[in-house]
Amino acid sequence: MAQYLAELDGVFVALADPTRRGVIRRLGRGPTSVSDLAREFPMTLPSFMKHLRTLEANGLIRTAKSGRVRTCVLNRERLAVLDDWLAEQRRVWEERTDRLEDFLTDTRENRP
Amino acid sequence: MAQYLAELDGVFVALADPTRRGVIRRLGRGPTSVSDLAREFPMTLPSFMKHLRTLEANGLIRTAKSGRVRTCVLNRERLAVLDDWLAEQRRVWEERTDRLEDFLTDTRENRP
Numbered sequence: 001m002a003q004y005l006a007e008l009d010g011v012f013v014a015l016a017d018p019t020r021r022g023v024i025r026r027l028g029r030g031p032t033s034v035s036d037l038a039r040e041f042p043m044t045l046p047s048f049m050k051h052l053r054t055l056e057a058n059g060l061i062r063t064a065k066s067g068r069v070r071t072c073v074l075n076r077e078r079l080a081v082l083d084d085w086l087a088e089q090r091r092v093w094e095e096r097t098d099r100l101e102d103f104l105t106d107t108r109e110n111r112p
Numbered sequence: 113m114a115q116y117l118a119e120l121d122g123v124f125v126a127l128a129d130p131t132r133r134g135v136i137r138r139l140g141r142g143p144t145s146v147s148d149l150a151r152e153f154p155m156t157l158p159s160f161m162k163h164l165r166t167l168e169a170n171g172l173i174r175t176a177k178s179g180r181v182r183t184c185v186l187n188r189e190r191l192a193v194l195d196d197w198l199a200e201q202r203r204v205w206e207e208r209t210d211r212l213e214d215f216l217t218d219t220r221e222n223r224p
Contacts, residue, residue: 016124028204092140
């Protein structure tokens with residue numbers, strides 16, 4: 001549970017930046033070399049690499065080196081923690097609606 | 113568009129903390145006074161108020177004062193930007209799958 005919470009923190013932090021969300025979106029179209037990817041984002045290479053490291057450290061992307069080329073791949077499964085979290089909130093809202101309905105039904109049934 | 117991006121940044125930053133996610137979850141069950149809410153989170157009131165201000169500044173909750181009581185309400189609509197962003201990523205993935213299928217179909221049709 002503590003690990004799930006830390007993972008959630010990390011995923012939200014990693015996605016709280018337009019460049020990092022841009023990388024996620026770009027990698028959704030398929031794996032890309034770091035150098036091709038960097039060319040699409042208007043910033044220095046060290047700044048861009050920092051964003052990639054944040055994404056990798058939080059499990060949203062994976063990188064692998066083959067010869068002189070480092071390739072980035074999206075880790076879609078990691079984004080599923082967001083779906084799970086949103087689904088959990090919806091369950092809380094639905095329980096609330098159910099309780100309200102129960103209350104209204106009880107009130108009607110007990111009306112004199 | 114720039115505003116949508118800034119809103120997304122803010123929503124992700126606001127949710128990158130377990131206390132703030134806890135407040136979202138708690139308010140999903142219904143509006144609560146700040147003092148009742150604060151009692152559920154083990155930290156000083158000033159620290160807790162800082163979390164509430166982050167949530168309010170990013171539009172995830174609304175607070176209103178009536179007499180001496182300040183009440184917090186969840187702004188569910190704001191969480192919809194997360195659904196929208198996730199849906200957008202899925203569209204990118206599906207387009208990729210469609211392109212792959214087209215490629216495989218073309219390859220098969222053009223086979224000698």
